[in-house]
Amino acid sequence: MPQIDERLLDDGEEIRRLDSRDYLRALATAGAQVRESVTLADEAGLSRLEREDRPRAVLVCALGGSAVVGDVLAVLAEAHGPVPVTHRATGPLPAWVGPLDLVVAVSLSGRAPGPVMLAAEAARRGAQLVTVGAAESPLAEVTLRARGVHVPVPAGVVASRTSTWAMLTPVLRACASVGVVDLEPPVVARLADVLDAQAEACRPSSESFVNPAKVAAAQLVETVPLVLGDGPLMGAAARRAASALARTARIPAMPGALPDNASQVVATFGGPYTAAAGRGVGSVGHGVRGVGGVGGGGRDIFADPFLDAPETPPLGLLVLREQGPGVPPGQGVLADTVLVEAREAGVRVHEVTSEQDHPVLRLAEVMALTDYLAAYAALGLGLDPSTNPHVANLRAADRP
Numbered sequence: 055m056p057q058i059d060e061r062l063l064d065d066g067e068e069i070r071r072l073d074s075r076d077y078l079r080a081l082a083t084a085g086a087q088v089r090e091s092v093t094l095a096d097e098a099g100l101s102r103l104e105r106e107d108r109p110r111a112v113l114v115c116a117l118g119g120s121a122v123v124g125d126v127l128a129v130l131a132e133a134h135g136p137v138p139v140t141h142r143a144t145g146p147l148p149a150w151v152g153p154l155d156l157v158v159a160v161s162l163s164g165r166a167p168g169p170v171m172l173a174a175e176a177a178r179r180g181a182q183l184v185t186v187g188a189a190e191s192p193l194a195e196v197t198l199r200a201r202g203v204h205v206p207v208p209a210g211v212v213a214s215r216t217s218t219w220a221m222l223t224p225v226l227r228a229c230a231s232v233g234v235v236d237l238e239p240p241v242v243a244r245l246a247d248v249l250d251a252q253a254e255a256c257r258p259s260s261e262s263f264v265n266p267a268k269v270a271a272a273q274l275v276e277t278v279p280l281v282l283g284d285g286p287l288m289g290a291a292a293r294r295a296a297s298a299l300a301r302t303a304r305i306p307a308m309p310g311a312l313p314d315n316a317s318q319v320v321a322t323f324g325g326p327y328t329a330a331a332g333r334g335v336g337s338v339g340h341g342v343r344g345v346g347g348v349g350g351g352g353r354d355i356f357a358d359p360f361l362d363a364p365e366t367p368p369l370g371l372l373v374l375r376e377q378g379p380g381v382p383p384g385q386g387v388l389a390d391t392v393l394v395e396a397r398e399a400g401v402r403v404h405e406v407t408s409e410q411d412h413p414v415l416r417l418a419e420v421m422a423l424t425d426y427l428a429a430y431a432a433l434g435l436g437l438d439p440s441t442n443p444h445v446a447n448l449r450a451a452d453r454p
Contacts, residue, residue: 056305056367058275058434063268069258072433075440077302078258080216081425084418085250090208091223092242098205100184100224103231109137109156109182112234114225115172116160117143119214119301122294123160123186123222129290130226130235130413133380137234144168145175153180156232160221162207162214164191173197184228186221203228213440215301218421219249226414241412248415249422256426266406267426270372273404275431277370278327279307281424282319284389285381286311287413288374288420295372295424302439303431307372312388319371320392323399327369371396374424375407376416 062068069078112131114124124141131139142148145168151157157176159169164187173196177183183202187193197204205224211217223242230237256267263269279299283292289311296309310319322328375389396403406423408416432439 077439082253085246087220088246095224108233110154112139115169120160147175156182159185161187164188164193252422270427271430274370279370281372283311284375291420298428302428328399370402
């Protein structure tokens with residue numbers, strides 16, 4: 055059973071040693087990424103989209119760490135208007151894509167074969183084209199030939215896991231310009247401030263008992279985690295969090311969203327991971343708003359690891375919630391029921407709730423926290439959040 059070393063999380067020197075490529079520092083630049091991306095988008099001529107009609111549909115072409123762009127855009131567009139948003143990682147380009155549609159291709163390096171090929175085919179069919187990626191890349195060349203808009207990513211961003219807002223900000227602004235999502239310029243400015251505030255709260259020098267990301271990491275690392283989002287927006291955040299836990303902390307996590315996955319999640323409360331956890335109920339923890347809980351269980355401090363059977367990790371549940379304008383009044387009722395069931399079953403529960411007054415701000419606040427959570431989970435296990443030899447081997451094998 056994995057065990058987190060909480061002393062590592064407050065040891066600045068050890069964190070710097072483990073974090074070989076300044077992963078935490080890169081996460082802290084999220085607010086700066088938003089501001090610089092706004093400038094780069096303006097310089098690229100993104101404002102000319104304001105003269106265009108609203109597209110019939112939007113196709114987002116992205117893969118790997120960039121795929122979160124399509125997931126987030128689809129949720130925000132569904133809540134705002136009648137324009138459908140779909141996502142593709144690679145070809146073929148759907149047959150319906152044509153001159154009435156907007157194609158958005160995202161690749162941090164500008165070299166991912168799938169997005170580059172899809173963008174080229176979209177340009178051939180006369181679709182409106184917006185791309186985000188490295189300057190002077192194959193993706194930028196495709197867009198230039200098609201007379202589309204290519205927004206370069208800020209200098210210095212090197213990993214999609216820590217550059218979400220460098221990729222997402224231009225896409226949201228482009229789609230806001232053509233009426234696909236609701237995102238006024240003042241909200242973009244506040245978005246950068248929200249990300250800065252979360253970086254301050256989750257900074258490495260903030261001690262474990264007050265740092266919300268460290269608290270969540272300490273509670274969830276020694277569990278089999280489920281990540282549950284309350285509603286479509288937090289469902290997107292849950293999928294992002296599960297991906298971050300797997301990719302950064304090497305912890306497999308199952309994501310879900312309410313109401314669709316309520317039965318699927320609650321069914322696991324009667325399984326072996328809760329039977330081992332016991333039946334006690336506790337009430338400590340922190341969220342964005344300072345809400346959380348641990349339901350029973352925990353390690354048996356008297357267990358002998360040599361004489362007793364190996365201990366089964368308990369089930370953990372990370373619940374992502376939102377409150378604010380646009381949230382349906384009854385949305386939290388089902389989540390409350392799930393939490394009651396979880397605590398009674400002995401599941402270790404941690405809640406994260408954002409009360410920002412715009413969906414994009416709520417999403418940013420929660421996603422930033424879970425990104426830090428995954429980083430601290432890795433560091434608490436003595437792992438480097440920046441690198442993974444197995445992923446490196448996979449990429450090497452995939453090269454021609």
